[in-house]
Amino acid sequence: MMIDLYGFGPALAAGALMTVKLALSALCLGLVLGLLGALAKTSPYKPLQWLGGTYSTLVRGVPELLWVLLIYFGTVNLMRALGEYFGNPDLSLNAFAAGVIALGLCFGAYATEVFRGAILAIPKGHREAGVALGLSKWRIFTRLIMPQMWRIALPGLGNLFMILMKDTALVSVIGLEEIMRHAQIGVTVSKQPFTFYMVAAFMYLGLTVLAMIGMHFLERRAARGFARSTQ
Amino acid sequence: MQTYKKFLLAAAASLVFSASAMAAETLKMGIEAAYPPFNNKDASGNVVGFDKDIGDALCAKMKVECSVVTSDWDGIIPALNAKKFDFLISSLSITEERKQAVDFTEPYYSNKLQFIAPKATTDFSTDKAYLSGKTIGAQRATLAGTWLDDRNMEDDYNIKVTLYDTQENAYLDLLSGRVDAILADKYVQYEWLKSKDGAAFEFKGDPVVESDKIGIAVRKGDDELRTKLNAALKEIVADGTYKKINDKYFPFSIY
Amino acid sequence: MNWEVIIKWLPKLAQGATLTLELVAIAVIAGLLLAIPLGIARSSRLWYVRALPYAYIFFFRGTPLLVQLFLVYYGLAQFDAVRSSSLWPYLRDPFWCATATMTLHTAAYIAEILRGAIQAIPRGEIEAARALGMSRPKALFYIILPRAARIGLPAYSNEVILMLKASALASTVTLLELTGMARTIIARTYLPVEIFFAAGMFYLLMAFVLVQGFKQLERWLRVDACQGR
Numbered sequence: 001m002m003i004d005l006y007g008f009g010p011a012l013a014a015g016a017l018m019t020v021k022l023a024l025s026a027l028c029l030g031l032v033l034g035l036l037g038a039l040a041k042t043s044p045y046k047p048l049q050w051l052g053g054t055y056s057t058l059v060r061g062v063p064e065l066l067w068v069l070l071i072y073f074g075t076v077n078l079m080r081a082l083g084e085y086f087g088n089p090d091l092s093l094n095a096f097a098a099g100v101i102a103l104g105l106c107f108g109a110y111a112t113e114v115f116r117g118a119i120l121a122i123p124k125g126h127r128e129a130g131v132a133l134g135l136s137k138w139r140i141f142t143r144l145i146m147p148q149m150w151r152i153a154l155p156g157l158g159n160l161f162m163i164l165m166k167d168t169a170l171v172s173v174i175g176l177e178e179i180m181r182h183a184q185i186g187v188t189v190s191k192q193p194f195t196f197y198m199v200a201a202f203m204y205l206g207l208t209v210l211a212m213i214g215m216h217f218l219e220r221r222a223a224r225g226f227a228r229s230t231q
Numbered sequence: 232m233q234t235y236k237k238f239l240l241a242a243a244a245s246l247v248f249s250a251s252a253m254a255a256e257t258l259k260m261g262i263e264a265a266y267p268p269f270n271n272k273d274a275s276g277n278v279v280g281f282d283k284d285i286g287d288a289l290c291a292k293m294k295v296e297c298s299v300v301t302s303d304w305d306g307i308i309p310a311l312n313a314k315k316f317d318f319l320i321s322s323l324s325i326t327e328e329r330k331q332a333v334d335f336t337e338p339y340y341s342n343k344l345q346f347i348a349p350k351a352t353t354d355f356s357t358d359k360a361y362l363s364g365k366t367i368g369a370q371r372a373t374l375a376g377t378w379l380d381d382r383n384m385e386d387d388y389n390i391k392v393t394l395y396d397t398q399e400n401a402y403l404d405l406l407s408g409r410v411d412a413i414l415a416d417k418y419v420q421y422e423w424l425k426s427k428d429g430a431a432f433e434f435k436g437d438p439v440v441e442s443d444k445i446g447i448a449v450r451k452g453d454d455e456l457r458t459k460l461n462a463a464l465k466e467i468v469a470d471g472t473y474k475k476i477n478d479k480y481f482p483f484s485i486y
Numbered sequence: 487m488n489w490e491v492i493i494k495w496l497p498k499l500a501q502g503a504t505l506t507l508e509l510v511a512i513a514v515i516a517g518l519l520l521a522i523p524l525g526i527a528r529s530s531r532l533w534y535v536r537a538l539p540y541a542y543i544f545f546f547r548g549t550p551l552l553v554q555l556f557l558v559y560y561g562l563a564q565f566d567a568v569r570s571s572s573l574w575p576y577l578r579d580p581f582w583c584a585t586a587t588m589t590l591h592t593a594a595y596i597a598e599i600l601r602g603a604i605q606a607i608p609r610g611e612i613e614a615a616r617a618l619g620m621s622r623p624k625a626l627f628y629i630i631l632p633r634a635a636r637i638g639l640p641a642y643s644n645e646v647i648l649m650l651k652a653s654a655l656a657s658t659v660t661l662l663e664l665t666g667m668a669r670t671i672i673a674r675t676y677l678p679v680e681i682f683f684a685a686g687m688f689y690l691l692m693a694f695v696l697v698q699g700f701k702q703l704e705r706w707l708r709v710d711a712c713q714g715r
Binding site (some may be wrong): 183 | 544
C-alpha cells in the first residue's frame, strides 16, 4: 500500500526496519543497565548506592543528542585502547553500535528509577517471608522480587520505550539509515520536505501504536492472577 | 522463569554483537553522500558521484576491493580518525587546520568558492559594506563556513552566518528566501544552478577563494596508503581515466 | 583532556547556553498557557470536546520532536502560500520555528500532566465547591486549577528538564544554542571529547539549578501538604 514517493517507498520501509532493530537492541541494553542501576541504588552498600545514583543523575542531565554525538565521535581512543588489549587495533563503533549504546545508556538511566520504585513498592514482608523459608538471596530475588517488580514496573517501562522509539530519530544525525535519514535523502531528490517528513511522522505514529498494543498485552499477561484495583 | 533467562540471554547477546569489531579486509572509503554532483545517493540508496567514481578508479589501480562508508559531514574527519574508514574522498579542501588532524594526498581537483544569490539581486557585491547585515548560508565545517566566520572574526564583517548540516538544506533555505545568498564550492553550485530549482539563481561576484585544492585524506602517519593513493592518482590522470570521469560531470576540466 | 581549548571556547559555549535557556523558557511558559485549555478540554465529559485535543496530543507525543522541527522549518517553506503569508516573517526565522515547535510539542505533554492532575482531585472537593454555590467556571478557577497546579507541579518540573535536553535538537535547524555551538566549535578544533564534555557540564549545571529552583517553588506552594490522595 506504500505510495511510490519518488521511488523512496522501499527505502523508507527499510528505514523503519532499522528503527525497530535499533529500538529493540537499545531496549535490551537499557533494561540490563536499568536493573543493575536499581540494584546498586537499593543495595545496602554506600559506594554502590553512589554509583547507581551518579549514573542516573549524570545521564539524565545531558541531552540524548549529545550522548549520541559524544559516543560516536568521542570513544575513538577508548576503543583503540580496548582494541589493542584484545589484539585488534581496528576496533571501532559503527553508527548502529554507537546508537544502541547511547540510547541504551539513556533508557537505562530512566529505567533505574522505574525499577527502583518497583522494588521499593514490594512489601517488606515478602522478603522476610522468603528469608524465613530459608531461601537464598538469589532465589529471593529471582522468585520473589523479580516477578512482582516486573508487573509494577511495566507501565513505566512502556512509557520509556515509547520515548526510546522516538529518540531513535536522533541517530540519523550520525548517519544511520533509519526512517529520518531516508526521509532526508528523499527530500534531497524530491524537494518535497513537507511530504517526506509527514510520511516519516506517520511511520513513527504507526510504530508507537504497535508498541502500545504490544504493551497492552504484556501488561495483561504480567497482571494475570491480580484483581484490578478499584477505587 | 524461562522468560527471564531468555530475556537476559538476548540482552547479553545484543551487547556482544553491538560491540563487535569491523574486520579490515578491504579498504573502506568515507563519503558524505549529500553533495551532488560530487557525492550523493540515488533512489535505490547507492552512493554515486564524482568522488565515488574517482575512488573506484583509484581502488581499481591499487588492485584492492573498496567498500563505501557514509558519514555525516560534521563528523567526517573524526570518523576517519576513529577508523570508521581508511581514506576520505568526499570533496575535502586541503586546509592548514585540517592538516593538523589528518594527512592529505596530492589534490585530485581544485575548486573555487563563489556566492550564489537570486537573479533578482542586482546590487550584489562581495565587499564588507554589502555583506554586513546579510544572511549568508553555508555548510557547517566547510571552507565556505570558515571563510565567512573568519571575515566576521578577523575583518569585523557583520554577516549573519547560518550553518547547515548538509548543502541540500542550505539550498532549501535559499529557495524559501531564508538566506540572501549561499557561499559554497563553485562546481557543486554549478550543478544545482542547472537544475529546475536553481533556475532563478546565479553566480554573483568573483570567486572569493580561487585555488581551493581538494585532496583525499588519510589518518595521520598512514604514509603507506597515502603513497599508494598518490601513485594511483597519477596513473588515472595519465591514462585518461580521470578525463573520462571529469567529462561525465563537467564540460570543462576541474583538475 | 585539553583544558586550554575548553577554557578558550568557554565564552562561546556560555553564549550558546544563554540561547538554550531562552528557547526553553519561552517553550515551557507558552506551552503551559496552550496546555491549560487543551488539558481542560481533554478531561471533558463530552466526547466531541475531548476528540480534538486527544488527536493533537496523540500526534505530538507519538512523533519525534526532530521530525516535527523539520516539518515546521523545512516542510512549511515548501508551500508558496506559507511563504507569502503574513506569518512568514516569523516562520523564516529559525528561532521562532524552534520555539513554536517546542511549544506545540511540550504543550501536548503538559496537557496530559494537567489532565492527570485534574482527574486526581478528589471528587468530594469539587462537589463541596458546587454545594457552596460556586458556579462551574468559578469552581474551575478557584478550586480545580489551583489544586491541579500543585498536584501537577512535580511532573511539570520534569517536563521542563526534558525540554532543556530536547532543545539540543534546535542545532539541526541552524540555531547556535549550546549543542549547535559545540558542533560548530568542533568543526574548527576537531576535539569532540573536550567540547562535548564542556557542553555536557553546562547542561548538568542548568538542570541542577532548575531542579533546585522547582524544589524551592514546591516548598513555597506547600505541594507536599496538598498532594491528591
